[in-house]
Structure formats: C-alpha cells, structure tokens
Amino acid sequence: MSERELVTITIDGVEMQGPAGEVLIKVAQDNGNFIPRFCWHPRMKSVGMCRMCLVEVQGPRGPMLLPSCTTRVNDGMEVDTQSAVVKKAQEGVLEYLLINHPLDCPVCDKGGECPLQDHTIAYGPGESRFVEEKRHYEKPIPISDLVLLDRERCILCARCTRFSEEISGDPLIEFKDRGNAVQVITFPDEPFSSYFSGNTVQICPVGALTAVPYRFKARPWDLEAVESVSMVDSVGSKVSVQSSQNTVVRIDGIDNDPTNQGWLSDKDRFIFESIHSEHRLTKPLIKEDGAFREATWGEALDLVGERLAGYTGESVAGLGGANNTNEEAFAFGKFLRTIVVTPHIDAQLDDGLDPHFLIGVTPRASIPDLETAATILLWAGDLKEEYPVLYLRVRRAAAELGANLIVVHPRRTGLDDVATHKIRYQPGRGPDVLREIAAGAGDYEDVKTALAGGPVVAIVGRTGLGEDPRLAEAVAAFARDLPGGKILPLARRGNIVGALDMGLAPTLLPGRVSESTAHDLLEAEWGPLPETRGRGSSGVLEGLRDGDLKALIMLGTDPVRDHADPEAAAAGLAAAEFVVALDHFHTDSTEMADVVLPVHGFGEVEGSVTNTEGRVQKVNRLVPGPGQTRPAWSVLDDLARRMGGDLGAVSAETLAKEIERVAPAYHGVTWDTLDWGSGREGLVLPVEDGVQHLEYIPVDDGLSSSTARYGLHLGRVLYDDGVRVRMSPSLAALAPEAYVFLNAEDAADLDLASDDQVVVEGEYGSVELPVAIDNSLGKGTVYVPANLSATRNLGAAVAVVLSKVESS
Amino acid sequence: MRQVDLTAEETSAIAGWSAESRRRAEEILSLYPEKRSAVMPLLYISMIENAYVTADGMRQVGVLTGLSPAQVQSVASFYTMYKREPVGKYLVGVCTSISCFLLGADDVLAAIEDESGVPDGETGSDGVLSVEHVECNGACGGAPVVLVNWEMIESVTPEKARELVKWLRDGQPEVANTEEMQQLFGGERSFDWGIKEPEGAILPVPAFGPYGSVGEDS
Numbered sequence A: 001m002s003e004r005e006l007v008t009i010t011i012d013g014v015e016m017q018g019p020a021g022e023v024l025i026k027v028a029q030d031n032g033n034f035i036p037r038f039c040w041h042p043r044m045k046s047v048g049m050c051r052m053c054l055v056e057v058q059g060p061r062g063p064m065l066l067p068s069c070t071t072r073v074n075d076g077m078e079v080d081t082q083s084a085v086v087k088k089a090q091e092g093v094l095e096y097l098l099i100n101h102p103l104d105c106p107v108c109d110k111g112g113e114c115p116l117q118d119h120t121i122a123y124g125p126g127e128s129r130f131v132e133e134k135r136h137y138e139k140p141i142p143i144s145d146l147v148l149l150d151r152e153r154c155i156l157c158a159r160c161t162r163f164s165e166e167i168s169g170d171p172l173i174e175f176k177d178r179g180n181a182v183q184v185i186t187f188p189d190e191p192f193s194s195y196f197s198g199n200t201v202q203i204c205p206v207g208a209l210t211a212v213p214y215r216f217k218a219r220p221w222d223l224e225a226v227e228s229v230s231m232v233d234s235v236g237s238k239v240s241v242q243s244s245q246n247t248v249v250r251i252d253g254i255d256n257d258p259t260n261q262g263w264l265s266d267k268d269r270f271i272f273e274s275i276h277s278e279h280r281l282t283k284p285l286i287k288e289d290g291a292f293r294e295a296t297w298g299e300a301l302d303l304v305g306e307r308l309a310g311y312t313g314e315s316v317a318g319l320g321g322a323n324n325t326n327e328e329a330f331a332f333g334k335f336l337r338t339i340v341v342t343p344h345i346d347a348q349l350d351d352g353l354d355p356h357f358l359i360g361v362t363p364r365a366s367i368p369d370l371e372t373a374a375t376i377l378l379w380a381g382d383l384k385e386e387y388p389v390l391y392l393r394v395r396r397a398a399a400e401l402g403a404n405l406i407v408v409h410p411r412r413t414g415l416d417d418v419a420t421h422k423i424r425y426q427p428g429r430g431p432d433v434l435r436e437i438a439a440g441a442g443d444y445e446d447v448k449t450a451l452a453g454g455p456v457v458a459i460v461g462r463t464g465l466g467e468d469p470r471l472a473e474a475v476a477a478f479a480r481d482l483p484g485g486k487i488l489p490l491a492r493r494g495n496i497v498g499a500l501d502m503g504l505a506p507t508l509l510p511g512r513v514s515e516s517t518a519h520d521l522l523e524a525e526w527g528p529l530p531e532t533r534g535r536g537s538s539g540v541l542e543g544l545r546d547g548d549l550k551a552l553i554m555l556g557t558d559p560v561r562d563h564a565d566p567e568a569a570a571a572g573l574a575a576a577e578f579v580v581a582l583d584h585f586h587t588d589s590t591e592m593a594d595v596v597l598p599v600h601g602f603g604e605v606e607g608s609v610t611n612t613e614g615r616v617q618k619v620n621r622l623v624p625g626p627g628q629t630r631p632a633w634s635v636l637d638d639l640a641r642r643m644g645g646d647l648g649a650v651s652a653e654t655l656a657k658e659i660e661r662v663a664p665a666y667h668g669v670t671w672d673t674l675d676w677g678s679g680r681e682g683l684v685l686p687v688e689d690g691v692q693h694l695e696y697i698p699v700d701d702g703l704s705s706s707t708a709r710y711g712l713h714l715g716r717v718l719y720d721d722g723v724r725v726r727m728s729p730s731l732a733a734l735a736p737e738a739y740v741f742l743n744a745e746d747a748a749d750l751d752l753a754s755d756d757q758v759v760v761e762g763e764y765g766s767v768e769l770p771v772a773i774d775n776s777l778g779k780g781t782v783y784v785p786a787n788l789s790a791t792r793n794l795g796a797a798v799a800v801v802l803s804k805v806e807s808s
Numbered sequence B: 001m002r003q004v005d006l007t008a009e010e011t012s013a014i015a016g017w018s019a020e021s022r023r024r025a026e027e028i029l030s031l032y033p034e035k036r037s038a039v040m041p042l043l044y045i046s047m048i049e050n051a052y053v054t055a056d057g058m059r060q061v062g063v064l065t066g067l068s069p070a071q072v073q074s075v076a077s078f079y080t081m082y083k084r085e086p087v088g089k090y091l092v093g094v095c096t097s098i099s100c101f102l103l104g105a106d107d108v109l110a111a112i113e114d115e116s117g118v119p120d121g122e123t124g125s126d127g128v129l130s131v132e133h134v135e136c137n138g139a140c141g142g143a144p145v146v147l148v149n150w151e152m153i154e155s156v157t158p159e160k161a162r163e164l165v166k167w168l169r170d171g172q173p174e175v176a177n178t179e180e181m182q183q184l185f186g187g188e189r190s191f192d193w194g195i196k197e198p199e200g201a202i203l204p205v206p207a208f209g210p211y212g213s214v215g216e217d218s
C-alpha cells in the first residue's frame, strides 16, 4: 500500500498529523486524544450510528457539530472536542441512550469495563428527565450455544451485526423491526452459530451480548491478566488471558496488527475451559499389571530414569513437542540428543509438511503480505475450519482490499463467496490440476491470467490429511516463479514451526539449521551428538513394532489418534518395551504408556512460540498448574540428572538464553526483546537483514495423480474430537455429526440415499457412517470430516472404496 | 438489463413459485447490478406466492439475493407494507396523518371498523378484510384518503366508507381499481389532471408492473 499523504490538523489547539482521508476520530486517537464513541471500531467501517463522537469542526460558516467517526481529515482542519456545544451534545446523546437502558450494572458482566457506564460517568448528564416506563424484553435469550443476548441493554450500535457481515462473513444476526422496537436478533431457526461469535461479545460496548462460559464468573476489577498467544493453531493470535482466583475465566483478543487484529475464533477464546478440566492429569502415574496407579514424582522419575538408562540411545525415540513452548521443545530435543543420545526425533506425525519446507521455504510470505497481495493462491485446508483467524485476514484481503483470490480445494470452503476463482478437484489428482493451471489450458486460462498479476502470495498446505505432502511443495515451486511470488506454508499444531525450529525433526538442529551443516558446531556446545540418521514418526512407530526400537518418550502428542495410520501407531506403542508420556490429559496414546507424567500447559507456562510465518512471540504464565503438575522442561531436567547428565535448565528463561546463543536463527531474540517495544508484535525470523540459515527451494518432483475411482478428502473441522476441545464443555457440544459426504451422482451410482449407511475403506482402516449429499464435491470425491469420534479409525488414505450397507 | 442465469440452488429455492412469479423474479434480478438490491421487489413476489412474508419466503429471497435470512428479515420487518402475518383479501388502509386527520379520518376509520367488525390492525375471521391506519400517502389535497390494496380513493366520508366495506365484502371484486372505486366511493381528487391508472390490484401488494396487478399494460 502506498503511504498516504499526511495532513496537519488542530484539535483543541494542538497540532497533529494524520493520513489524508483518515477519519477524524482515528487521527485524534493515534495522537493521544480520545473521543468517546460506541459504534466506531478501528477495524470496521464507520457508520455514524450512535452520535457519541460529535465534535465541533470549523467550517466556512462557523463551527459545525459533526460525528468524528465519519468526518475525514483534511489539511488545516480545526477541531474542538471540549466546547460547551460538544458537551451538551454528549450529554444529550447519553441521556437519550439511557432512556431504554435497564441500568442493571450490578448484575451485568460488563459492569466495570463497560463503555456505556464509563462514558456516562465521564460525559453524561448525571440525571435523566425520562420518567416514563422503559421497554422490557425477556432476558437473556440465547442466540447461540455460546452467546446470550439481553436486548434491553443494547444501544443499537451495530458493531455486532457489522462484524458478522463485514469481518466474519456470516451475517446471522441483524436488526429487526424499527423505531422503539428495533432489536438485534437471529432468524428464528438459524442460531448465531458462527466460529467467531465471541468477538461480538468482546466488542459490544454494553452488556447486551455475553458469553455463556464467562457469564457471572467474575467482575472485571477482580481479574488478573497477562498477554499471551493462542496456541490453538499456528496463526499466533495475540490474547489476553484473564483469571480470577487462580482460575482462567476468560480469553480476549488483543489487536496485534500483523496477526489477529483483535479477532479470535471461538476455539481460541473458549478453549480455556480445558485448563481447569477435572480430567487434567495431576499426579504421576505408573502402570502396574495393566492399570495405572498414582505415584510420587521421585518414584516415577527414578523409574523412568532407570529404564531409559537401560537402553542404548539409538533404541529410544522421542515424539511430540508441537503443542509446547520453544523452550520446552528445546529442552526435549536437548534431552533426546545429549542425554538419551538418540537421533529419532519428530514433532510431526506425518500429518504435516516436510520439515525443511515448512521452516525453510523462501521467499516466505508473512501474514501482512496479504494486505498488499494482488493475487492470493490458496491451496490448503479450509482456512475457516483450520485457521479461522487467517481466514479472516484472507477474507479481508479479498473482500476489502481487492485481491484476486484463487481457492483450490476438493470441496466448498468458507472463502468461496469472496473468491474470484474456485477450483475443485478430486483428492489425489492435484498434480494434474497444478499442471493444467500452470499451462493455463482450457478453463484455467482466466486463472493463469490472474496469477500473472503480482505480487502473489501462495498459501499452501495439505487440503486433507490423505493428500501427498509433496503436492504442497510442488504448488510452492510453481508459485515461487510467479510475479512477486511468496509462500506461506501451513501446518497445523499450535507451535509446530517452533518445535521444528528447536530441532525436533531427525534432520534438523535448533535454530533453523540442518543436522548435516550444524552437527559439529553444536557438538562444540553440547558434546557428542548421535551420529546415525534418525527416523521420522512413521519410521519410529515401525521400528517399535519391529523391535528395532525399544522405548518411546512422548511430549504432548497422541500418535494413536493423530497418525495417518492409527493401527500402526497403536501396534508400535503396544510393542514398545517402555513408553513414557508427558501430557495434560489421558489420550489414546497415554493410555498405552507405562509412565505418565503430568505437566503444565497453556496459561501455566512462560516461554516463546513461533507461528507459521516464523514469528516469535511470548506466551505468559498466569495460573499455577493443577495438583502436582510441573513444567515439562523441569521434568526433563530432573530426568537428565537421574541419567547422569544435566540440561542446565534452571528455569525456562535460562533455556531461552541458551536458545538465543546456540540456535542461529534465534540470535538476538530474547524474552526482553519480545516483551518490550516493537518485539511485542512478534519478531519474524530471520529478523531484518538476518540470514535464513536453512534455505529451502521448493521443487516439483513430478508427482503423478491417483487414478482411483474415489478420492478421500479427510478434511479437518474446527470442533473436532481433539483432546482440548473434548475437555472444553462449551466447545465439545459443538462438534459436528459425522457423515460420508458424496455428490448426488456418485450416491446414485452406488444406489445410496441420504442417511443410508455406507462403509468407506482405505489403506489404513474403515468406517461405517450415514451418507449426506454435498454437491460442492466433484464426482469421485468423498468427504469425511477428520478426527471426529466416529471417523477417527479411517486413517489418512487417498484412494478409498465405498460399499453400501444393506439394511437388514 | 443484464442476463441472469439462476444457479441450481436459486432455481430449486423458488421451484414452488408460479411460472409467472419466477419470470418476474428473473426480470427483477436482471435490473440490478448487485443481486442484493433486488431484495425489496422480490419480497413482494414472495408475498404473492405465500400470501404474506413467511419464513420460507424470506429464505427464498435470501437465496436469490445472496443475503442471509436474518438480513432479509431485517428489511422485511422494517417496512410496514411487508406483511408478516396473513392479510385479508382486501387490505383497507385509512390515512390518519395530519391532513386526513383534520378532515375526519378518525371517523372514517371508525366507520370502517364498525361496519366490518374488524379493529384497526387486524384481519376479519373470514379472511376477507384487513383494516389498518397508515401514514401520509402524499395525497393530502384529497384528504381523507382510503386505500384498498394500495389503490387510492380520495375524499372519503364515513358513509361512503361503510358502502365501500359492504361492496368489498358482498361483491368481492376480482380487481381493486382506483378509477372504479373513486367513482363509487370518493369525492374530490387532489389532482383532476393526474395520470389515469389503468392497472388495478388483485392482491394486498402494490400494483406496480412486476407485482400482483392486472390492467392494460401489465
């Protein structure tokens, strides 16, 4: 975007500058003059609905009372925000707004942080002349499972309705009726079931919209808060975590310009319920005769240390670390490489992308690049389901900023309505589609023309879990040669990029460097490192099953649930002689472990995380962990001591300092730089002028398309059966029902009607489910939502066979 | 005018509409560069099809205009001419704004309520008449004004109003036509030189070309 010309204006006698054409209220705010407002929101268009922001502007015929949220600044403008006329106007507006307001602040969640309350005290008339009967509504009414509406309190600012139309694109709430009867409401049988509904609660300037998980939990003045980063996905949305009496009760969005711009998904927002779930593991567990019993830390650590010391390093493997902080991941890697001395390390479960590609691809796009992109090529999972906040950014780029958006996906996606081109294809046939797009043949001529308009940002990932990860690399290789082409690779787990940056892959070492180049350098710091080639997660599970590997350490990972081949994962864990898990909850995998160690999680740990752009930000600790839980790094440090070594981990911060020292890409990144100044927006590595140590140039290695009759799209959904969703009651209730989705023609071919039972069988497993018709699928595409309790046994195949279940 | 080709989803949403309404809907959509701009005329068509603005009707219009049902409801509930409850065959509106009020509109309304047995704002149990008071119709020169299915009669007296009710109830004319009703029940008109309106309303929706009207050039 070209920088806008600056103009000079005078507000209350103070000269200030702002971009020409910007609204007055914003220029004033950026220069430290707060003009009261209700309807204006810096991230939405002005509507001038509430008149709270009236100011006097000098005009040719003297001062005029104008709403500062719709008045654009021009050079030499003179503004008075304090005149008697302005004060009178403010008093009038507030007296008027309070006519129908119930003034039930003592029982309102918003009381204490309510703009209406604050403005009334600061700018209000003190008394009302209104003596008549106020209007009454039934209160509150649920407008979704998560949001309640007290219509009496609403001041009709339209922030919520504008958010749902302008920002999230699901306008399920609107005004109804007129005059005295106007109210915000949904359509009778269509609840406000938006993935973003919580944002309206946050931006409502009164207590009209409240969130079910927070309602009546606390008063704002009792809350303690820290800034942190949501670890639900790898967008790295900035949040404020808030607690009352050592219990996290709310998460709000913080406006971080490069990432979430204040918005969160409801999953980011309400996942906090899992922190205090009664199902949290709180004591070390040791399995005896097939059942777990509680143990003391000393006993459990002694046992683990002793058992692990009994194996050669290379017969032990470590999986996980992608849901942890960088410091924990680093400690895990150091523990595995220097104490256990094993090269078998993987943070992914063969459900992501090539680690070198994921962290090293160049030129890498940042999220703000979307603002200036002329064309966005999106060939990844459905962003609305997998990366809701990134979905908002792409939506904005396409709908507001005019970027051409090309969506390539097997099925309709949340962005189709703002896409200029939608390409649907059968999973497995992506390579052919890519070649056709590149050739601009036939239908793709327009697409090719659009792609010729740079700068192009290509967002690449796996559309579904069965898709060959090399397809994403081929797409990146293609996109990189487009004008101004940059790549934003996507992998899902919260801190996957951080984990890989910390060396949690067989071929990587900490600091975005490859094993082969940095081996000797790191040995100089750490002493001898394993010399043999490590195995990735599939190789680890295979090795355990075949007896080549004997023991497994898991850090917050659930291969039995999440690996592409769940049966193989279970077989591997079952065959292992010794399995130890560090986790927050029991999972399918921890159930198979011999020792389970309960560790601190989000809200309980301090550290840094790295998002999918490579942006490092700080997460902070607010509450103590439950029961006897401990930080993962300190558990690993204790184990190291029992095994005769030392991680040197006195605190998470000492680890951060060590990362800064030994991990090349992280040179100069300290907690201080992240906590203060511009680093609070996060530092994208390599920081300006820095060196990209691992430069990965994507290649198209000539993948061939699958010829199977049916291709499975195993696509992720936001509210799946993942453990943290399951442990957050408000979210768990929102998990969708499982179906096998088919196009009507395919269903007819197979003699299937809606709700008939069908068996889908792939390479790794099968499921039996009812059929639903979805004509956004092309012929040959079968869509099954991934990781629901009813679909988890399917495994991530591409080619599948369908067979009707004859009802008996 | 632009060519509109309804998508499969749009076509199936209004599959239940009459051929004529479907044609009109397409015609209306073709008039606007943005689909959503067609929401108001389409709501009238949905009223013709469903007798009033029903939840299904709002959903159908939503599909045609790319709006969510909540957004369509927002429009439909703002304007009083969109009826969200069943209306009688004849919607009788009495203007009670200032000019008509000064010239006896209240008596006219009372006469209509009394003769029909239908109170202001309600519909008779036989479904023939609905009575309501309306705001200024811009015909203040011919006050007081009564509307039958939005067809106007000017300078109506309480006696004539009673006759009008009887005429509607007993005769149940197919078309409510201004010229005819003015002759029978009206007095002086605001503009004698005003354009002649050949069209008449056949339903409680306004008789503009595309909607429920009959006449010479519909």
Ligand code: SF4
Pocket: A153, A154, A155, A156, A157, A158, A159, A160, A161, A184, A200, A203, A204, A205, A206, A208, A209
């Ligand atoms: S509910 Fe809140 S955000 Fe929505 S219009 Fe009312 S006051 Fe504004």
Ligand code: FES
Pocket: A036, A037, A038, A039, A040, A047, A048, A049, A050, A051, A052, A053, A054, A067, A068, A069, A070
């Ligand atoms: S903030 Fe300007 S009118 Fe509401």
Ligand code: FES
Pocket: B095, B096, B097, B098, B099, B100, B101, B135, B136, B137, B138, B139, B140, B143, B144, B145
């Ligand atoms: S007041 Fe009745 S038409 Fe104007």
